[in-house]
Amino acid sequence: MTELVSIVTPMFNSEKYIKDAINSVISQEYKNWEMIIIDDGSKDKSQEIVRNFTLKDNRIKLFIQEQNSGVVAARNKGISQAQGRYLAFLDSDDMWHPKKLSMQIELMNREDVAFCFSSYEIMKDNGQLSGKIIKVPKTVNYHQLLRGNIIGCLTVLIDRQKISSIKMPNIRHEDYATWLSILKTYNLTAYGLNKPLAYYRRAENSLSSNKLKTIRWSWNIFKEHLNMGNLESSYRIAIFAITVAKKYLYASMTKA
Numbered sequence: 001m002t003e004l005v006s007i008v009t010p011m012f013n014s015e016k017y018i019k020d021a022i023n024s025v026i027s028q029e030y031k032n033w034e035m036i037i038i039d040d041g042s043k044d045k046s047q048e049i050v051r052n053f054t055l056k057d058n059r060i061k062l063f064i065q066e067q068n069s070g071v072v073a074a075r076n077k078g079i080s081q082a083q084g085r086y087l088a089f090l091d092s093d094d095m096w097h098p099k100k101l102s103m104q105i106e107l108m109n110r111e112d113v114a115f116c117f118s119s120y121e122i123m124k125d126n127g128q129l130s131g132k133i134i135k136v137p138k139t140v141n142y143h144q145l146l147r148g149n150i151i152g153c154l155t156v157l158i159d160r161q162k163i164s165s166i167k168m169p170n171i172r173h174e175d176y177a178t179w180l181s182i183l184k185t186y187n188l189t190a191y192g193l194n195k196p197l198a199y200y201r202r203a204e205n206s207l208s209s210n211k212l213k214t215i216r217w218s219w220n221i222f223k224e225h226l227n228m229g230n231l232e233s234s235y236r237i238a239i240f241a242i243t244v245a246k247k248y249l250y251a252s253m254t255k256a
Helices: 018-026 046-056 071-081 100-111 174-185 211-225 230-255
Strands: 005-011 033-040 060-065 086-089 115-123 129-134 139-141 157-159 189-201
Touching (some): 005 018, 018 033, 018 046, 046 060, 060 071, 086 100, 100 115, 174 211, 211 230
Parallel strands (some): 115 189
Antiparallel strands (some): 086 157, 115 129, 115 157, 139 189
């Protein structure tokens, strides 16, 4: 339990939230980490806030991209700077439970796991927890993940001694495409920890927005990124759409 964890955090105009994200990392029970924050051309006080943290804690590192290049480029820049055995992701508006890293690393060591993720709780824009928890299965393999992305990027922990090549493709739904590529390339099963170890900030009206876009982006992953033919892509997107429909029908029923 002493291996270094590299935490990649892309940041763009995040002065409202970045303190919460950083403090949730500082509060980790597991202390051997580095937080790599990639500022993607912010015009607000984000850089100033992070610099103040770096003066107090040398585990926090700020890298600046003068031109806004997007979240994929920022994450890949962070990955390239990572020195740790383990790799994690935390966006600048999200937060972690204090035991997030310690519980996941304990599981990974005990079960000899290369890829771990967990449940997470939806957080309102003001930081209030909603009580809505996105639960995860104990395991998921490549073919199961094709049905829909159940792996929250903010919950992922990857052992880079077992998964050496990690780079996110410059497409929409880049995290989903990355998890699929890893599970397929390394013939792995990812292990889920069904405890809400992270908090995902979401605006009030975003629950059911852009679902058609999500389906279109997933088609692009199947067809272009995974090089599936039209027939298989059509089959996969149909299964994906049914999964998404069931998920949000259940959400609307429980909300009512």
